[in-house]
Amino acid sequence: xxxxxxxxxxxxxxxxxxxxxxxxxxxxxxxxxxxxxxxxxxxxxxxxxxxxxxxxxxxxxxxxxxxx
Amino acid sequence: xxxxxxxxxxxxxxxxxxxxxxxxxxxxxxxxxxxxxxxxxxxxxxxxxxxxxxxxxxxxxxxxxxxxxxxxxxxxxxxxxxxxxxxxxxxxxxxxxxxxxxxxxxxxxxxxxxxxxxxxxxxxxxxxxxxxxxxxxxxxxxxxxxxxxxxxxxxxxxxxxxxxxxxxxxxxxxxxxxxxxxxxxxxxxxxxxxxxxxxxxxxxxxxxxxxxxxxxxxxxxxxxxxxxxxxxxxxxxxxxxxxxxxxxxxxxxxxxxxxxxxxxxxxxxxxxxxxxxxxxxxxxxxxxxxxxxxxxxxxxxxxxxxxxxxxxxxxxxxxxxxxxxxxxxxxxxxxxxxxxxxxxxxxxxxxxxxxxxxxxxxxxxxxxxxxxxxxxxxxxxxxxxxxxxxxxxxxxxxxxxxxxxxxxxxxxxxxxxxxxxxxxxxxxxxxxxxxxxxxxxxxxxxxxxxxxxxxxxxxxxxxxxxxxxxxxxxxxxxxxxxxxxxxxxxxxxxxxxxxxxxxxxxxxxxxxxxxxxxxxxxxxxxxxxxxxxxxxxxxxxxxxxxxxxxxxx
Numbered sequence: 001x002x003x004x005x006x007x008x009x010x011x012x013x014x015x016x017x018x019x020x021x022x023x024x025x026x027x028x029x030x031x032x033x034x035x036x037x038x039x040x041x042x043x044x045x046x047x048x049x050x051x052x053x054x055x056x057x058x059x060x061x062x063x064x065x066x067x068x
Numbered sequence: 069x070x071x072x073x074x075x076x077x078x079x080x081x082x083x084x085x086x087x088x089x090x091x092x093x094x095x096x097x098x099x100x101x102x103x104x105x106x107x108x109x110x111x112x113x114x115x116x117x118x119x120x121x122x123x124x125x126x127x128x129x130x131x132x133x134x135x136x137x138x139x140x141x142x143x144x145x146x147x148x149x150x151x152x153x154x155x156x157x158x159x160x161x162x163x164x165x166x167x168x169x170x171x172x173x174x175x176x177x178x179x180x181x182x183x184x185x186x187x188x189x190x191x192x193x194x195x196x197x198x199x200x201x202x203x204x205x206x207x208x209x210x211x212x213x214x215x216x217x218x219x220x221x222x223x224x225x226x227x228x229x230x231x232x233x234x235x236x237x238x239x240x241x242x243x244x245x246x247x248x249x250x251x252x253x254x255x256x257x258x259x260x261x262x263x264x265x266x267x268x269x270x271x272x273x274x275x276x277x278x279x280x281x282x283x284x285x286x287x288x289x290x291x292x293x294x295x296x297x298x299x300x301x302x303x304x305x306x307x308x309x310x311x312x313x314x315x316x317x318x319x320x321x322x323x324x325x326x327x328x329x330x331x332x333x334x335x336x337x338x339x340x341x342x343x344x345x346x347x348x349x350x351x352x353x354x355x356x357x358x359x360x361x362x363x364x365x366x367x368x369x370x371x372x373x374x375x376x377x378x379x380x381x382x383x384x385x386x387x388x389x390x391x392x393x394x395x396x397x398x399x400x401x402x403x404x405x406x407x408x409x410x411x412x413x414x415x416x417x418x419x420x421x422x423x424x425x426x427x428x429x430x431x432x433x434x435x436x437x438x439x440x441x442x443x444x445x446x447x448x449x450x451x452x453x454x455x456x457x458x459x460x461x462x463x464x465x466x467x468x469x470x471x472x473x474x475x476x477x478x479x480x481x482x483x484x485x486x487x488x489x490x491x492x493x494x495x496x497x498x499x500x501x502x503x504x505x506x507x508x509x510x511x512x513x514x515x516x517x518x519x520x521x522x523x524x525x526x527x528x529x530x531x532x533x534x535x536x537x538x539x540x541x542x543x544x545x546x547x548x549x550x551x552x553x554x555x556x557x558x559x560x561x562x563x564x565x566x567x568x569x570x571x572x573x574x575x576x577x578x579x580x581x582x583x584x585x586x587x588x589x590x591x592x593x594x595x596x597x598x599x600x601x602x603x604x605x606x607x608x609x610x611x612x613x614x615x616x617x618x619x620x621x
Binding site: 030033034036037038040041042045 | 444445448449452455460462
């Protein structure tokens with residue numbers, strides 16, 4: 001099974017982070033939510049493999065609220 | 069109604085009220101599409117079957133309108149699909165709109181070389197009328213109108229039913245009862261059985277209107293359209309210039325108010341334009357649920373259709389799955405009644421159709437979550453998908469306005485004989501419904517016309533010895549042999565696959581054999597004929613295997 005890569009993999013981490021934040025500039029909270037949803041869907045499609053996506057879902061959920 | 073005159077079927081005072089008694093092998097409660105299909109299937113097999121219904125006419129309102137290819141194939145086997153197809157509206161294209169733009173279009177055509185289209189649309193009352201007329205042609209069947217089941221007494225070897233008629237009550241005795249009495253099944257209630265699941269907190273207006281319109285016969289679905297903001301809408305053509313309109317109203321809508329023409333007409337005008345000319349045929353406000361009974365069999369009572377399971381209407385999975393229930397049940401009940409298969413064959417009805425119901429419920433729940441998002445974040449993702457779908461192909465696969473009914477593949481059924489490892493690369497797997505193909509032969513031009521009714525061994529390239537053919541025909545579980553190509557032995561039905569399409573669809577080589585059940589589902593397949601293997605698969609497909617294992621132990 002392909003594993004989710006959680007090692008440093010971004011070619012330019014600071015640039016990406018700044019561009020991610022900049023991309024939300026001038027958006028309302030609702031527009032930002034829509035933007036994030038679109039971004040997640042685009043990236044998820046790029047990853048493709050459901051097994052990897054499931055690991056990402058679990059990793060993202062970890063430490064965020066109680067898993068019931 | 070302008071376009072349809074409801075037949076009134078005659079009620080006759082039953083002989084039981086004059087003291088006569090008669091024992092029925094099977095009683096079916098409920099003359100909807102599912103009960104009628106079950107009764108037709110059983111009567112076609114020569115079984116005396118009594119169908120009782122509390123009403124004396126067909127469904128009021130169009131209700132189920134999309135009939136799937138598999139439903140038509142089942143009704144072909146029962147000799148009554150042609151009238152539906154002639155009367156119905158064929159369609160294969162669906163369009164999905166988000167706000168004021170089309171974001172997605174699909175075509176369900178299964179390709180050339182199938183007798184029946186992906187779907188036809190036809191009001192449920194027409195379908196019921198055609199099925200009633202078909203049932204009336206079958207001598208072993210009797211239909212009693214204005215006969216309501218008001219009591220069920222359930223014994224180890226049969227069922228006693230209390231029937232209420234305009235002339236009073238009487239008791240009926242049956243070996244088996246099929247409860248096809250709908251979502252509010254009174255048989256289910258009287259037996260104290262639950263139908264568990266999820267109720268969705270949303271309301272929908274369903275309206276049938278008559279209009280002459282240039283709109284094509286397509287399924288059109290809108291998310292958040294300008295004419296009905298923040299809700300969904302559906303437009304679909306039926307027979308006789310009747311159009312189905314389905315509008316999401318939200319949970320707070322008042323169902324009684326929304327049913328009034330003065331509320332409906334402006335909504336439809338907003339949708340179709342101020343100058344649209346139409347008349348309302350029928351309207352209703354509905355909510356829906358996704359739930360099912362834990363088991364579809366309770367001793368001598370078998371539940372089918374909405375009585376056993378309920379889904380949302382998005383996906384045409386209600387009536388179409390109920391008809392597959394009837395298709396699955398009738399041959400099993402026939403073999404059990406004839407003493408040729410053990411009673412536990414009927415447990416496989418529950419196993420196979422409960423699994424199919426779970427698939428339907430899963431699809432239906434997912435569609436519902438997409439159509440009516442339950443949270444802000446769910447709505448963001450839904451709108452994100454719809455926004456992306458316009459521009460990017462990947463997102464279209466996520467748009468879910470209802471995943472339309474496909475034949476159930478009973479891949480986990482205990483009746484299947486698994487393939488030898490690596491034997492087949494494609495073709496219908498054990499559990500799948502047989503696939504149609506154009507052929508020629510003594511019984512018509514479609515492969516499915518040669519399959520079903522009883523067990524059939526479909527052999528490509530022939531080569532089955534005459535004594536094996538005779539032996540299979542004469543066994544307790546009779547199996548007829550159909551040859552595709554090759555030189556057939558005596559007693560074999562020969563068919564010609566001149567286009568080679570059947571062979572391709574079945575991944576067939578010289579000697580490939582498929583064993584097909586009476587409901588046209590494949591239950592085993594091999595690369596070469598072996599009489600012992602066919603017999604073992606027949607025993608397995610009729611639940612005789614466990615008996616053999618028990619006897620050996």
